[in-house]
Amino acid sequence: MSTLVVIVCYLCLLLALGFYSSRLFRGTSKDYFVASHSIGPFLLLMSVFGTTMTAFALVGSTGKSFERGIGTYGLMASISGLVHAAVFFLIGIRLWAFGKRYGYVTQIQFFRARFESDGLGYLLFPILVLLVVPYLLIGIIGAGKTIEPVTAGAFPTIFTDPSIPAWNGGVPPWLTGLVVCVVVLAYVFMGGSRGAAYANTFQTIVFMFMGLVAFVYIVKALGGIDNAANVAARITEDGKVVQDFRFDKKAGALAKNEPPKPIGRLLEPDQAKELMNVQPHFIRTPIDVEFKKKNPKTGKVSAFERELGIPFLTFLTYLFIPLSVGMFPHLFQHWLTAKSAKAFRLTVIAHPLCIMVVWVPCVLIGAWASGLLPPGIPPPAVLSAMLKLLVGDPILTGLLTAGVLAAIMSSLDSQFLCMGTIFTNDIVLHRTGKEKYSDKQIIFIARAFIVGIVVLTYVLAMLAKDANVFDLAIWCFSGFAALFPIVVAALYWKRATKEGAYAGIIAAMAVWFYYFRLSGYGGEYVVGPGIVPAAICFAASAVALVAVSLATKPPSKETLDKFFPEST
Amino acid sequence: MSTTESSSGKILVWGMFLLMFILHQDKWWWNDGTLVLGFLPVGLAFHAAFSLGCALLGWTAIKFAWPHDLEAFAETETTVSEKVEGSS
Numbered sequence: 001m002s003t004l005v006v007i008v009c010y011l012c013l014l015l016a017l018g019f020y021s022s023r024l025f026r027g028t029s030k031d032y033f034v035a036s037h038s039i040g041p042f043l044l045l046m047s048v049f050g051t052t053m054t055a056f057a058l059v060g061s062t063g064k065s066f067e068r069g070i071g072t073y074g075l076m077a078s079i080s081g082l083v084h085a086a087v088f089f090l091i092g093i094r095l096w097a098f099g100k101r102y103g104y105v106t107q108i109q110f111f112r113a114r115f116e117s118d119g120l121g122y123l124l125f126p127i128l129v130l131l132v133v134p135y136l137l138i139g140i141i142g143a144g145k146t147i148e149p150v151t152a153g154a155f156p157t158i159f160t161d162p163s164i165p166a167w168n169g170g171v172p173p174w175l176t177g178l179v180v181c182v183v184v185l186a187y188v189f190m191g192g193s194r195g196a197a198y199a200n201t202f203q204t205i206v207f208m209f210m211g212l213v214a215f216v217y218i219v220k221a222l223g224g225i226d227n228a229a230n231v232a233a234r235i236t237e238d239g240k241v242v243q244d245f246r247f248d249k250k251a252g253a254l255a256k257n258e259p260p261k262p263i264g265r266l267l268e269p270d271q272a273k274e275l276m277n278v279q280p281h282f283i284r285t286p287i288d289v290e291f292k293k294k295n296p297k298t299g300k301v302s303a304f305e306r307e308l309g310i311p312f313l314t315f316l317t318y319l320f321i322p323l324s325v326g327m328f329p330h331l332f333q334h335w336l337t338a339k340s341a342k343a344f345r346l347t348v349i350a351h352p353l354c355i356m357v358v359w360v361p362c363v364l365i366g367a368w369a370s371g372l373l374p375p376g377i378p379p380p381a382v383l384s385a386m387l388k389l390l391v392g393d394p395i396l397t398g399l400l401t402a403g404v405l406a407a408i409m410s411s412l413d414s415q416f417l418c419m420g421t422i423f424t425n426d427i428v429l430h431r432t433g434k435e436k437y438s439d440k441q442i443i444f445i446a447r448a449f450i451v452g453i454v455v456l457t458y459v460l461a462m463l464a465k466d467a468n469v470f471d472l473a474i475w476c477f478s479g480f481a482a483l484f485p486i487v488v489a490a491l492y493w494k495r496a497t498k499e500g501a502y503a504g505i506i507a508a509m510a511v512w513f514y515y516f517r518l519s520g521y522g523g524e525y526v527v528g529p530g531i532v533p534a535a536i537c538f539a540a541s542a543v544a545l546v547a548v549s550l551a552t553k554p555p556s557k558e559t560l561d562k563f564f565p566e567s568t
Numbered sequence: 569m570s571t572t573e574s575s576s577g578k579i580l581v582w583g584m585f586l587l588m589f590i591l592h593q594d595k596w597w598w599n600d601g602t603l604v605l606g607f608l609p610v611g612l613a614f615h616a617a618f619s620l621g622c623a624l625l626g627w628t629a630i631k632f633a634w635p636h637d638l639e640a641f642a643e644t645e646t647t648v649s650e651k652v653e654g655s656s
Contacts (some may be wrong), residue, residue, distance in 0.1 A: 070612040074592065078615040081622040082588055089629050096634075097642035180646045282601035282609035309598075316593065345630050352622035360569040360616050414587075565641045 001154050004171065007147070007397025007405065010182050010206075014409070016066025017202055018187025021195035029442040032192035033421045039197050039337040041346035047197045048334050049354045050204035050410030052325060054135070055142030055356050055380075057407050058211055060470045062386075065366025071284035071310040074365070075318050077359035083322040083353025089348050091326045092335045094491050096344070096557035098563065099336040106418075107332045108426040109489075112564050116489045116555060117498040121426050122503060128329050129419065131479040133457060134522075136415050139408040140461035142175025142380065143180045148405045149384045150397050162297040169342065177461050179377045180405065184412045185454050189447055195335050196413040201404035204375035208358055210403025212395070213388060215361035221247070222368065225252050232279040233263065233370040239272035240265050241280070241289055243371045247389055263375050264291040267305065280308045280365040284315070293376020297532050301524045304376065320534040324480035326487050328420035330411075380470065420450035473521045474532075478515075482508035482537030485545050494550075496562050500549025508541035577632030584625050592618060 004090050030036055039047070056076075066070040095110065104110045107128070108121040148163055150168040157171035163173070178291075189197045205444070222228040231245050231254065242260035247253075266272055267288040280287050286309040325331055338344060362383070369382050377385055383404070387397055424446040429437070484505050489496035515533035519525035526532060554560075597611045604613040 070609050071598075073612055074594070074618075078618045079592060079618045082585075082592065082625070085622055085626045086585065089626070093635060094638060097638045100642040101644065119574045153585070167623070229603050229607045229609075279601055282603075282611070284598040284611055312595065312598075319589075319592075341635070341642060348626040349623050350632060352619045356619035360612065364608075365610060479645055566637055 001505035002394035002400035003401065004151050004154050005152075005394055007402055009344045010399075010402035010405070011179065014183055014199060014202070015186055017199055018190050018195050020074075021187065021198040025191055025192060029424075029439045029446075030105070031194065032446065033425070034099075035192070035194040035197060035337040037100060037337065038194075038339055039269050039343065040064070040339050041343045043197050043201050043336070044338050044343045045347045045350055045354070046201035046204040047337075047410075047414070048088070048331065049351055050200035050207075050407075051328075051331060051334055051357065051414045052080075052411075053204075053207075053355075053407055054138055054411040054473065055146070055404065055408045056118065056138075056470060058144060058207060058362055058404050059380050059407075060148060060473070061362040062366040062369070062383040063381075063470065065281070065363040066308060066369045066373070066377075066382040067308075067366075068310055068365050069281035069284065069308055069370075070363055071315065071357055072365045074284070075310055075315055076321075077355050077363070078352075079319050080129050080322040081355045083319060084325050084355075085348050085351050087323065087326045088335075088344060088351065090404050091487060092331075092347075093341050093344050093393050095332060095487075096335045096338055097339065102562075105333070105336060106422045106425050107327075107329050108110065108422060109484065111486070111490060111501070112426075112430075114161050114555075114559065115496075115498040115501045116559055117501070118430075120498065120501055120505075123502065124489050125422060125426055127483075127505065128422065131417060131476055132329065132415050133453075133460065134452075134472050134476045136412060136457040137461045137467070138470075138476070139412040139415075140177040140180060140457060141173070141465055143405055143408050144176045144461075144465060145378075146384060146401060146408075147171050147176040148173060149381060150388065150401050150496060166217075166296060173465050174462055177458055180409060180412070184409050184416060185451065188413050188417050193333060193417055193442075196417050197334070197337060199413055200410045203410040204354075207403040207407040207410070208354065210400050210406070211358050211361055214383070214391075214400045214403070215365065215524050217391045217396065218365055218368075219385060221252070221254075227254070228364075228368055229279075229282075229373040231368045232281050235262070235266065235272065235275045235278050235280060235287075236260070238273060239269045239274045241291075245371060247372055249392070255376035264289045268447040269344060279367075281370045284309045284310050291375035293374065296525060301552050306375070311526075313528075314526055314532060315532075317532045318533040320481050320484075320532065320538050321474065321477045322481075323484040323534075323538070324477040327480040327483045329422055330414040333418050333421060334414060384407055392537060416450050416454060419453045420446035423449040427498070467522060471519075471524050474524075475516055475519070475522055478532070478534035478537060479509070481534045482512050482541050484538060485542040489545055489549070490563075494564055495549055495554055496545065497552045497555060499552040500545045500547075503548035504541045504545030507544035508537050511537045581625070581629045581633045584628060588618070588621060588625060591621070 079318045108124050112121045148167050152167040152170040153171055156381055159172050162168045187199050221224050222231055233241050233243055236242055241264035242262050244260045245254045248255040249443055267290055286307050290303050290305050292301055292303050321405055352521050369386050373385055387400055428445055486501055594614055600610050602610045604610050
């Protein structure tokens, strides 16, 4: 119960912050959509970082490391540090400059002007919405999955239909999703992009700090930093994967398993000699292991295979996925809130450091968890399970859970706001003209659309509540990454044409949908020896864009003068 | 900053970016589970240091390849006809 009280207090604090930021709202649509270009370096860093880090940052990184080991950091975090910072520098500042100069508040306005095409906006709008919606689902489903286990037992007579029997009495995902949607909606509704920037800053500080607190407590429970590394699962000389330790809850300390507890075996026993005493979660060479898991509802034990480590081609081609930030419509909107180009400087330098501060502890916790938790535990539940097993204190668990919610909500707010912004500006105002509506009416339209999107997302999240949110996230990122050649060509290639942009978008989405279908609509999927689909979608988009652009009439001189000011 | 300084700055930054990309593949430590400082697997320690390198690269880009011309362009007043229809 104490855990729940802490979480509720956190949500109330967030609402209070939303109310405070609404007092700073200037009442204009420009302030609602892009905070009147008034956001300084620190708020920009926190809001951009908070937006790009979803539930993935704390929960996903720990779960992925539990599955595949420390290679998770290089696969997703360090490459993001390099690629995100480069995208902010090369794409973000340039788009901000055009937005500031020509008054754009959405990506679509920029693309329509650069490619001299209204229709391009109507093609992009549904694509952006369809790609953002799964991203929103990740947050709502992730929040539900996080809260239910940590509140288990709080309301045993009210919530009697848990996802698994052990979580009886926990707050069900439908209620968590509803509360998260209402809280985020409230502060976005009141404060617009300024409210989102303030809330993001607060929440980013909370989840970064709470991640570190979780790490410190887990290290303490594992007997100190030097002992923690001994806990990870190990391979024996006869090819078994074993856990050398268990956590004795009564004693509040680690105890040695005598003999070590087998949890799996190598699928290729010939590797046993070479891998003897290796902790497979500390290396990255792929190793196939057969584990056993017990169905929590039926108690039936079954075997499953898991590849530890990361294939080289997957590691190499994963770099395409962080390119998605260049096409996130919500990030575009955050960029446009910047007071000046100089406001980007802190983000370019500190973004990789913020990633490091959050991801290194989580990846370590995931690798250590391999030696303490049953291998069949769902990866998104690893962080919660480690906290429950090793820390146990309900107040601390509540604070750490608030940190996870902070990471989730700091992305949801920007995404909801951006949906309202692009609908209002790219569909309603674009068709009717701005003069038809007062500023108050424009804000009303945006808010109404945001409410509609929140309701739709909530319903979809409830329908897809058992989906693997992290695989879904990768598909969403892949879709945006596939569109990346369009924004690069728009900014840096004069010869890019309207027809080329259409071809690039259609090719990207066709190839993306082809692989999405092959994956079973959202499962983990690689092509051939380990190539991620994002790489192929990106290539298809780039080839189509270049080939069709070269075969069609170049843009007008007026457009080129407008978007390539250096050469005029 | 002169044009020559700016182009050599850009070459430096792109060179560093390429180097970082190559270093990111660190195939040489894929099979090594040695612990650095007693708790950090060397593969993870390397990538944590890589993140510090990314921050340094960001600083270098700002110092030597900052788009001053673009900054000035953005701050220039626009004519009404240049503004997007329906923009705020």
